[in-house]
Amino acid sequence: xxxxxxxxxxxxxxxxxxxxxxxxxxxxxxxxxxxxxxxxxxxxxxxxxxxxxxxxxxxxxxxxxxxxxxxxxxxxxxxxxxxxxxxxxxxxxxxxxxxxxxxxxxxxxxxxxxxxxxxxxxxxxxxxxxxxxxxxxxxxxxxxxxxxxxxxxxxxxxxxxxxxxxxxxxxxxxxxxxxxxxxxxxxxxxxxxxxxxxxxxxxxxxxxxxxxxxxxxxxxxxxxxxxxxxxxxxxxxxxxxxxxxxxxxxxxxxxxxxxxxxxxxxxxxxxxxxxxxxxxxxxxxxxxxxxxxxxxxxxxxxxxxxxxxxxxxxxxxxxxxxxxxxxxxxxxxxxxxxxxxxxxx
Amino acid sequence: xxxxxxxxxxxxxxxxxxxxxxxxxxxxxxxxxxxxxxxxxxxxxxxxxxxxxxxxxxxxxxxxxxxxxxxxxxxxxxxxxxxxxxxxxxxxxxxxxxxxxxxxxxxxxxxxxxxxxxxxxxxxxxxxxxxxxxxxxxxxxxxxxxxxxxxxxxxxxxxxxxxxxxxxxxxxxxxxxxxxxxxxxxxxxxxxxxxxxxxxxxxxxxxxxxxxxxxxxxxxxxxxxxxxxxxxxxxxxxxxxxxxxxxxxxxxxxxxxxxxxxxxxxxxxxxxxxxxxxxxxxxxxxxxxxxxxxxxxxxxxxxxxxxxxxxxxxxxxxxxxxxxxxxxxxxxxxxxxxxxxxxxxxxxxxxxxxxxxxxxxxxxxxxxxxxxxxxxxxxxxxxxxxxxxxxxxxxxxxxxxxxxxxxxxxxxxxxxxxxxxxxxxxxxxxxxxxxxxxxxxxxxxxxxxxxxxxxxxxxxxxxxxxxxxxxxxxx
Numbered sequence: 165x166x167x168x169x170x171x172x173x174x175x176x177x178x179x180x181x182x183x184x185x186x187x188x189x190x191x192x193x194x195x196x197x198x199x200x201x202x203x204x205x206x207x208x209x210x211x212x213x214x215x216x217x218x219x220x221x222x223x224x225x226x227x228x229x230x231x232x233x234x235x236x237x238x239x240x241x242x243x244x245x246x247x248x249x250x251x252x253x254x255x256x257x258x259x260x261x262x263x264x265x266x267x268x269x270x271x272x273x274x275x276x277x278x279x280x281x282x283x284x285x286x287x288x289x290x291x292x293x294x295x296x297x298x299x300x301x302x303x304x305x306x307x308x309x310x311x312x313x314x315x316x317x318x319x320x321x322x323x324x325x326x327x328x329x330x331x332x333x334x335x336x337x338x339x340x341x342x343x344x345x346x347x348x349x350x351x352x353x354x355x356x357x358x359x360x361x362x363x364x365x366x367x368x369x370x371x372x373x374x375x376x377x378x379x380x381x382x383x384x385x386x387x388x389x390x391x392x393x394x395x396x397x398x399x400x401x402x403x404x405x406x407x408x409x410x411x412x413x414x415x416x417x418x419x420x421x422x423x424x425x426x427x428x429x430x431x432x433x434x435x436x437x438x439x440x441x442x443x444x445x446x447x448x449x450x451x452x453x454x455x456x457x458x459x460x461x462x463x464x465x466x467x468x469x470x471x472x473x474x475x476x477x478x479x480x481x482x483x484x485x486x487x488x489x490x491x492x493x494x495x496x497x498x499x500x501x502x503x504x505x506x507x508x509x
Numbered sequence: 510x511x512x513x514x515x516x517x518x519x520x521x522x523x524x525x526x527x528x529x530x531x532x533x534x535x536x537x538x539x540x541x542x543x544x545x546x547x548x549x550x551x552x553x554x555x556x557x558x559x560x561x562x563x564x565x566x567x568x569x570x571x572x573x574x575x576x577x578x579x580x581x582x583x584x585x586x587x588x589x590x591x592x593x594x595x596x597x598x599x600x601x602x603x604x605x606x607x608x609x610x611x612x613x614x615x616x617x618x619x620x621x622x623x624x625x626x627x628x629x630x631x632x633x634x635x636x637x638x639x640x641x642x643x644x645x646x647x648x649x650x651x652x653x654x655x656x657x658x659x660x661x662x663x664x665x666x667x668x669x670x671x672x673x674x675x676x677x678x679x680x681x682x683x684x685x686x687x688x689x690x691x692x693x694x695x696x697x698x699x700x701x702x703x704x705x706x707x708x709x710x711x712x713x714x715x716x717x718x719x720x721x722x723x724x725x726x727x728x729x730x731x732x733x734x735x736x737x738x739x740x741x742x743x744x745x746x747x748x749x750x751x752x753x754x755x756x757x758x759x760x761x762x763x764x765x766x767x768x769x770x771x772x773x774x775x776x777x778x779x780x781x782x783x784x785x786x787x788x789x790x791x792x793x794x795x796x797x798x799x800x801x802x803x804x805x806x807x808x809x810x811x812x813x814x815x816x817x818x819x820x821x822x823x824x825x826x827x828x829x830x831x832x833x834x835x836x837x838x839x840x841x842x843x844x845x846x847x848x849x850x851x852x853x854x855x856x857x858x859x860x861x862x863x864x865x866x867x868x869x870x871x872x873x874x875x876x877x878x879x880x881x882x883x884x885x886x887x888x889x890x891x892x893x894x895x896x897x898x899x900x901x902x903x904x905x906x907x908x909x910x911x912x913x914x915x916x917x918x919x920x921x922x923x924x925x926x927x928x929x930x931x932x933x934x935x936x937x938x939x940x941x942x943x944x945x946x947x948x949x950x951x952x953x954x955x956x957x958x959x960x961x962x963x964x965x966x967x968x969x970x971x972x973x974x975x976x977x978x979x980x981x982x983x984x
Contacts, residue, residue: 165898168534172909179916183939186923190932241561281562309702313566342570342701349569371705463633470631501631507646508627 203230207238214257215250223257232266239263240285255289264291271301271314279305280313287317295323302330308338312347319350327358331372339369348379356384360391363403374406381410389414396422401431408434412441420449427453432462439465443472448479455483458495466494470502522894526886530899532878533906535870540914543755544921550758551750551815551925560691563698564598571697572704573601574771575674579666580606580684584613587684588622593725594682595652599693603652606684607670610639610660619655623647630654632675636668636782644673663767664783664790671774671782680771681791685822687717687727688769692817696771699812706810708773708798711757711765712817713749715928716742718825727820732934737830738823740945743938747918750815750926756864757813763799763864765811767791769819776801776809789840796848799860815926831956838960839968841872876957879907883951908946915942 210226213219227235235258243254258264264286271282283301286294298321301314311334318324331339338344351359362368363376377395380388393416395407408426411419419441426438427450439457442450450472457469473480481503488499576594580587587606594604608616619625625645639661647653658669667681678700682688692712699707718738721729733739756762765772767790777783780797783790795811802809824830845868851857852865886903889895919935919942922928929935 165530165902168530169901169905169909172905172913176909176913176916179913179920180939180943182920183916183923183935186920187932187935187939190923190927190935194932241559244561244565280566284562284566340703340705342572342704343567345570463635467631467633498631501629504629505631506629508629508643 200234203234204238206230207235208242211239211242211254214254215246218253220253220257220260223254224261227257227261227263232263235261236263236267236270236285240281240288243288259289259291264289264294268293268297271297276307276310279307279310283310283313283317287320290321295321299323299325302333308335308341309343311335312338312341312343316343316347316350319347319352322352324355327355327362331362331368336369339372342375344372345375345378348375349382351379351383353383356380356388359384360388363391363395366399370400370402373400374402377403377406377410381406381413386414389416392416393418393422396426401429401434404429404431405433405437408437408441412437412444415445419445420447423447423450424453427457432460432465435460436462436465436468439468439472443468443475446476448476451476451480451483455487455495458487458498459493461494466498467502470498474502519894522885522889525881526889526895526899526903529878529882529886530902530906532870532874533882533903536875537906537910537914539867539870540751540910543751544914544917546755546758547751548921550754551921554815554925560598560694563691563694564600567694567698567701568600570701571600571694572678572700573603573676574599574693574697575670575676575679575774576602576604576693577667577670577674577679577681578604578606578684579609579663579670579681580611580615581609581660581663581666582611582613582615583684584611584615584618585685587615588618589725590684590687591619591623591653593687595650596690596725597688597693598690599697601676602693603654603674603676605654605656605670605674607656607658607666609658609662609666616655616657620645623649623653623655625653625655628654630673632673634672635778636672638665638669638672638785641669641673662786664785664787667790668782668785671777674774677774678771679774679777680769681767682819683768683821686714686768687722687725687820689818689820690726692769692819693771695814695817696769699810699814700771700773703810706808707812708776708802708809709765709795709811710771710817711753711762711811711813712769712771712819713815714745714766714768714819714821716745716823717820718823720820722820730928730930732929732937733823733825735825736941737827737949738825739937739941740949741823741830743915743919743942743945746922747915749813750921751914751918753813754815756867757811759859759863760810761859761864762811762813763795763860763868764792765795765813768821769817772798787840787843788836789844792840792844793847796844796851799864800848800851800857803857803860818928827952831959834953834956835960835963838872838876838957839964841868842961842964845869845873876954877961879954880958882907883954907950911946911950912943915945918942 206226207230210223214223239258243251246254267282267285270278271286274282283298286298295318298314298318302311302318305311305314315324315330315334324330348359359376359380363373377392392407392410392414396404396411398404398407411422423438423442426434429435435457439454442454454469454473458466460466470484473484484499484503487495488503490496591604591606606619625647628644628646630644639659641656641658643657645655654673656669656673658666671679680693696710696712699710716733716738717727718733719731720727721731732742753762770791776798780801784793787793798811824833851861852869854861882903886900890897890900916939919938923935
């Protein structure tokens with residue numbers, strides 16, 4: 165039993181010694197912190213002055229006069245507030261001060277948060293060797309978050325490798341992240357076909373295929389309508405739902421038949437997506453299947469169907485009133501709720 | 510004959526002492542293991558990115574969130590709290606305040622402050638709750654909805670909020686708590702990084718007593734001036750930074766605090782929402798989520814991340830704290846016995862063995878064994894039944910290991926997070942981490958045993974939680 169006592173004394177004493185050391189460290193940090201805050205203030209003052217007088221040399225003198233880490237942190241927070249020529253001028257000054265080299269080092273040797281930030285800063289600075297550093301990070305970094313950040317930065321610089329290659333580098337776990345949606349949304353129009361190829365890959369993650377479809381629908385327009393129509397019957401419900409929502413944005417000659425078929429799908433997300441798109445496209449021919457969907461077992465589907473009917477204008481509202489005044493049922497309740505939505509009279 | 514009798518007494522005392530020391534040893538071992546796992550998890554965790562960067566990075570892909578705020582007799586703070594919630598930094602969220610049949614002016618204050626008007630909003634009646642008397646919206650902001658319902662308790666109010674909200678994620682928060690401006694963005698991060706598997710995320714609750722609060726924001730962090738809340742600061746550090754981080758890193762987190770937790774709505778609806786009338790509705794929900802996901806053989810993550818911070822007011826009087834701790838103890842026991850079939854059940858893997866094993870040792874056996882120890886071990890030693898060895902072992906488990914665990918939690922906080930702004934605060938907290946083991950810990954265990962007794966007697970009362978208000982106004 166003695167060892168319980170001895171060990172407890174040893175561990176407690178050790179913990180107190182470590183804590184005292186940390187308190188002493190904190191006292192030193194507090195002193196250093198004041199100096200850092202002063203230097204940060206200097207940089208921000210110089211940047212504000214630069215936006216007024218455009219004196220690049222004065223800005224460079226200040227940037228070179230403080231530790232590079234502080235210049236990078238404070239500087240990039242500030243330039244997030246700038247746009248256009250003003251921003252470009254600050255970036256030129258930063259490039260001339262050699263900050264990209266320092267950021268490149270941060271991308272290789274910093275902690276995860278610093279490496280992600282470094283990737284974002286390199287994309288903003290667009291220096292000559294930025295792409296090479298980012299490609300190395302995409303291929304070799306240990307963290308998937310950093311690899312995704314590098315891919316997004318490369319996309320902004322127009323240097324992203326083929327999508328398939330980039331996704332291979334990002335890895336399977338990374339392909340579960342919603343951050344890829346952002347990557348796809350930044351994709352250049354000239355490379356949309358790569359997104360389309362990825363969206364069609366049955367072996368890819370449904371979440372990512374859906375994200376690719378969404379990005380194409382937002383920026384690709386009607387040119388991809390046939391492609392979306394083809395994917396509306398996909399076996400993966402997420403993909404089919406995304407394709408149906410995309411069709412709701414672009415429209416399609418066969419939309420009526422496609423949506424009608426989708427409204428009978430086993431998956432509720434697909435049925436809801438079909439109802440939403442019917443409403444967005446304004447297809448009163450689908451009023452009958454939509455009324456059937458108002459009796460769906462899933463609230464989201466019922467709500468989407470009722471909203472779609474309401475978006476048809478007077479004919480839809482008339483139909484909703486008829487349903488609302490019929491015998492008590494799920495559809496009757498949904499119709500009453502939708503008709504009552506809004507401020508109480 | 511006397512010799513036989515004394516032999517039996519010694520044997521019984523020894524067995525009892527072994528049970529008490531064994532329970533203490535098991536508890537201490539768990540704490541020390543948690544410290545090691547939490548230290549490892551913190552060291553592997555990427556340092557915190559600044560708020561402005563988070564917004565740029567995640568703003569476009571952040572999922573919609575509904576902030577559910579159950580309010581019962583919160584007239585004192587509610588308007589200020591709602592203002593601060595509406596000012597949170599998140600691109601897509603709505604605040605749903607649920608007035609749970611308050612007897613005071615909670616609803617009236619909201620109506621006046623936000624010019625609320627009655628509003629019809631279709632919603633799914635997925636979860637049962639007391640009738641809703643009316644829904645209100647504000648012409649001042651599209652983000653605010655108020656649900657006025659008949660009183661049914663916190664879980665019932667949260668269920669009503671879940672029904673009314675439309676976002677795929679919801680965040681529960683107490684009406685008198687204050688969220689850091691970027692808390693939603695940070696808590697949403699796991700849902701962005703791994704949207705398919707993440708079903709719940711908990712953040713850190715910190716004590717705001719003593720801090721300077723203005724317009725629903727913590728402007729300056731200070732330690733509480735009174736001893737009781739100061740001890741609770743150390744306690745909360747232990748609970749969040751050590752225990753929850755450790756369990757989260759092995760996907761065995763059993764509790765996402767009801768004061769601040771984010772959940773995926775679909776899964777919560779699938780398990781029937783919060784259990785009405787439960788003393789520990791937050792613990793109950795997380796256990797149900799574990800059970801549901803494991804029963805359905807689905808991959809999932811319930812995560813704790815230390816950064817999203819929610820500030821709350823800690824009880825400053827012994828009577829209020831006693832009621833709170835007894836209630837927490839009843840909640841833990843209620844959940845343990847309700848879901849006891851999960852204990853050491855291989856079907857539930859590490860949740861059954863580690864998560865439930867932890868509740869069994871720390872919440873079921875722990876307080877009873879410790880309070881028995883306070884009385885019996887010194888008595889046995891004084892009567893000469895036990896040797897000094899036993900007394901020292903028990904003393905070590907209660908006091909010296911207690912000091913070690915509390916100080917180590919503080920070490921984790923300082924080494925990895927550094928959220929206390931001044932070196933002087935650390936010195937004060939270190940002193941508190943030592944002193945709390947001599948008196949406060951014993952008192953706490955006494956309240957917990959009282960909670961056990963109330964549980965056995967079927968006492969279901971919540972007790973009154975008297976608040977002074979974080980803004981400093983007196984109730």
